[in-house]
Amino acid sequence: MTxxxxxxxxxxxxxxxxxxxPIFGRTVTSTFRKYWGMKHKPxxxxxxxxxxxxxxxxxxLNIPKLLKLRWYLKKERKKRxxxxxxxxxxxxxxxxxxxxxxxxxxxxxxxxAHGMKAxxxxxxxxxxxxxxxxxxxxxxxxRVFSMExxxxxxxxxxxxxxxxxxxxxxxxxxxIIELETPSPGAWLVRFCAFFAGVKxxxxxxxxxxxxxxxxxxxxxxxxxxxxLMRIFYAMSRPVISPCDDYVEILKKQLKVPANKIVMxxxxxxxxxxxxxxxxxxxxxxxxxxxxxxxxFCGRISKEKNIPFLNEVWKEFAKRHDDIQLMFVGYxxxxxxxxxxxxxxxxxxxxxxxxxxxxAGLYADADYLVFPSTTDTFGNVVxxxxxxxxxxxxxxxxxxxxxxxxxxxxxxxxxxxxxxxxALEKCYDLKKNHPDEYEAMSKRVFDKSRIYTLENAAKAxxxxxxxxKKEAYGI
Numbered sequence: 128m129t130x131x132x133x134x135x136x137x138x139x140x141x142x143x144x145x146x147x148x149p150i151f152g153r154t155v156t157s158t159f160r161k162y163w164g165m166k167h168k169p170x171x172x173x174x175x176x177x178x179x180x181x182x183x184x185x186x187x188l189n190i191p192k193l194l195k196l197r198w199y200l201k202k203e204r205k206k207r208x209x210x211x212x213x214x215x216x217x218x219x220x221x222x223x224x225x226x227x228x229x230x231x232x233x234x235x236x237x238x239x240a241h242g243m244k245a246x247x248x249x250x251x252x253x254x255x256x257x258x259x260x261x262x263x264x265x266x267x268x269x270r271v272f273s274m275e276x277x278x279x280x281x282x283x284x285x286x287x288x289x290x291x292x293x294x295x296x297x298x299x300x301x302x303i304i305e306l307e308t309p310s311p312g313a314w315l316v317r318f319c320a321f322f323a324g325v326k327x328x329x330x331x332x333x334x335x336x337x338x339x340x341x342x343x344x345x346x347x348x349x350x351x352x353x354x355l356m357r358i359f360y361a362m363s364r365p366v367i368s369p370c371d372d373y374v375e376i377l378k379k380q381l382k383v384p385a386n387k388i389v390m391x392x393x394x395x396x397x398x399x400x401x402x403x404x405x406x407x408x409x410x411x412x413x414x415x416x417x418x419x420x421x422x423f424c425g426r427i428s429k430e431k432n433i434p435f436l437n438e439v440w441k442e443f444a445k446r447h448d449d450i451q452l453m454f455v456g457y458x459x460x461x462x463x464x465x466x467x468x469x470x471x472x473x474x475x476x477x478x479x480x481x482x483x484x485x486a487g488l489y490a491d492a493d494y495l496v497f498p499s500t501t502d503t504f505g506n507v508v509x510x511x512x513x514x515x516x517x518x519x520x521x522x523x524x525x526x527x528x529x530x531x532x533x534x535x536x537x538x539x540x541x542x543x544x545x546x547x548x549a550l551e552k553c554y555d556l557k558k559n560h561p562d563e564y565e566a567m568s569k570r571v572f573d574k575s576r577i578y579t580l581e582n583a584a585k586a587x588x589x590x591x592x593x594x595k596k597e598a599y600g601i
Contacts, residue, residue, distance in 0.1 A: 146254040151481030159258035167253040168274035178311045186318040189289045193322035203300040209601040213244040218307035221249030226506045233396045237580040250287045309359040326598035329363035334501045369504045370528035394583025402515035409487025414475040418449035422492035424507045427458035432498040439546045489514035512575035515568040
C-alpha cells in the first residue's frame with residue numbers, strides 16, 4: 128500500500144484504518160499521515176454554532192498559502208488546452224453510505240476511465256485515525272473537527288485540515304470544484320477556492336431545510352439553517368438541480384435566480400442491475416417468497432416518510448395474506464422499525480446490501496415503494512427500474528420526475544387512501560394480470576436506460592468546459 132504523504136506514520140499492514148465494518152466496493156489504496164484532531168463530539172444545537180468560527184479561522188490562517196496556490200494554479204492553467212478541464216467533486220458525506228456517495232463513486236471512475244479529468248474529495252469518518260485514499264481516486268481528508276449530525280445516526284458534521292488540500296491541489300491542479308452538499312467542509316472549500324482563484328459551483332443534492340424541519344425540534348435551528356443555505360448558494364453559483372420541483376425550491380426558498388440554475392442529468396451503473404438477477408434465491412435468504420413482494424430501499428430514517436409507509440402497510444396487510452414488504456438499508460430508525468413490525472411476519476429486514484445481493488433483491492421484488500418527498504433525485508428508483516421493478520413514489524421531488532407517468536409506475540400524494548389504492552392496483556396487476564405487469568416491467572426497464580453514466584458524464588463535462596471558458600476568460 129502506498130501513502131499520500133512521505134511523512135506518514137501509518138503502517139498499512141498493522142494499523143487499523145477504520146473501525147467500522149467494511150463498506151461494499153470501497154478499498155483503501157493509500158493513507159495520509161496521522162494529524163491531530165479534536166475529539167469527536169455528540170450532537171448539540173449550541174455545539175453546531177462552533178462550526179462557523181472554526182471554518183473562518185482556519186481559512187484566515189491559511190490566506191498566504193492560498194494566495195501562493197492561486198499564482199501556481201494560474202500559471203499551470205495557461206499551459207493547458209482550454210478544452211482540457213479538471214474537476215473535483217467535493218462532499219463531506221463520502222465516507223458514509225448514502226445516495227450522494229454511491230452516485231459520485233460510480234460517476235467519477237467512469238469519467239476517469241473515459242479520459243475526463245475528475246477527482247473526488249471528502250472527509251474521513253471519525254472511525255478512522257487518519258485520512259485515506261480509496262480506490263485510488265477518492266481522497267478522504269484528515270479531520271480537525273467532527274460531531275454527530277443532529278437527528279441522523281452514522282452521519283457527521285466535520286471540518287478537514289487545510290494543509291492536505293493545498294498539497295492535493297498542487298499535485299492535481301484543478302479548474303472547477305463542484306460542491307455536493309452545503310456542509311461545513313464545503314463552506315471551507317468555498318472560502319479557500321475564493322483565495323486560490325478556483326471556480327466553484329454547487330449541486331442541490333440534499334434538501335437540507337426540509338431535513339432540518341423533520342429531524343430537529345428546535346425551531347430556531349430551521350431559521351438558522353435556511354439563512355445559512357441562502358448564503359451558501361449565493362456564493363456557489365451556478366447551482367445544478369436534478370429536477371423541476373427543486374428548481375422551484377431553489378428559486379422560492381433559497382432565492383437563487385433562475386438564470387443561475389442549471390439542469391444536468393445524473394447517471395448510474397445500470398449494468399449492475401438487470402431483471403435476469405430474479406429467481407436466483409436472493410429473496411429466500413431473508414424469508415420465504417410470497418405472491419406479491421414490495422421493497423423499500425434506502426436510509427432507514429423518518430425523513431424518508433417511513434412512518435407514513437407503516438400506516439399504509441398495516442392497513443394493506445389486513446386485506447391480504449400473500450404479500451411481503453422488505454426493508455433494505457440501515458439508519459437510526461431501524462431498531463424502532465423492527466419493534467413496530469415484531470408481530471408482522473410478512474415484513475422482512477435485509478440490512479445494508481450491495482453488489483449481487485442488492486441486484487437480486489431489486490429483481491425479486493415486484494414493486495419498489497418509496498414515499499420520500501425529500502429526495503432530489505432517487506437512485507433507488509432508477510436501480511429498481513433497471514431491474515424491471517416498477518415503483519410507487521410520492522408526488523414531489525426526484526422520484527416523481529423519474530417515474531413521470533402511470534405507465535411506468537404509480538405516483539401518489541402522501542395520503543393514506545391514495546397509497547392504499549395504489550398498492551391494491553399493484554396487487555391486482557401482479558396477481559391477476561401477469562401480461563400487463565410484464566409489459567410495465569419491460570417499459571420501466573427501457574426507461575431506465577436514460578440514466579446511463581455515459582449520458583450524464585458527457586453532458587456534465589460539456590457544461591464544465593463551457594463554464595471554464597466563462598470563468599477564466601479563455
